[in-house]
Amino acid sequence: MYVAIQLSLFVIYLLPVKIVSTHLPEWLRYSGLVLLCLGVILGAVALLQLNTNLSPFPTPTSNGTLITTGAYRIARHPIYTALIFCGLGYAFYNQSSYKALISITLLILFYFKSKYEEKLLLKHFPEYRQYQQKTRRFL
Template sequence: MINRSNKDYWLVGIQFLLFLIFLIPSKFHFFVADYLRFPSLLLSIIGFLIVLVALFNLDKSLTAFPTPKNNSELITSGLYKYVRHPIYNGILLTVFGYSIYSASILRLIISLLLLILFYFKTHYEEYKLSQKYPDYFAYKARTGRFIPKL
């Protein structure tokens, strides 16, 4: 039985709520030059593809909750070889890219809130992962959280 805390449910609940708000059409827009529209849409598509690949990499270890599943294993291959949280990276590229493409102030604010949420969620998630996997500390030392280590 997975031992999830209230914090797990709050973090996922806030994330889901932000995703729902992101879908709301906004009446408040900012100026975006035409030459930025295609690159921002491309950024969004690349982010979505990163999410799909990372979901595939996780396989049976996939969960939306920060606490790992009982039958999960530490994944350090695929995109996880380069960054510890490629799903969050992909989501952020998708939402920021689409926020710029749609020139939506609301979506840009939601994207910033997701960035902040993922920062805190990853701290908690990494604490939980280090409790379950003794090798997590070595993995963490050699792999960037959001940006690959050079």
């Protein structure tokens, strides 16, 4: 269910909809580009670290290992964080309140999806509890 909603939100994000005309200061628009770039870097590092553990579904892979270094040292869910950064960053740069709203909706979805995912991770990796206490959910 989470994956279907997530994919739907990604598709909706791509639609060329303009709800309200938004004009942001130049510094905020270009801060969006910085946020977008940080999101791309964080996401790329996290994806490279996951390697064969990568799955679109919240369930951990049966032969997976718990990764707590690199991108996973600064956030328990760096890919979700990266997607939120990219979505908000591009929304700011593009001055799109519509895309910002979809990004905030993704943040809410990722919060609930990660809570579900973490229940499964706790069953699969007993040491996840200690990792949870040391590392924030999102950046």
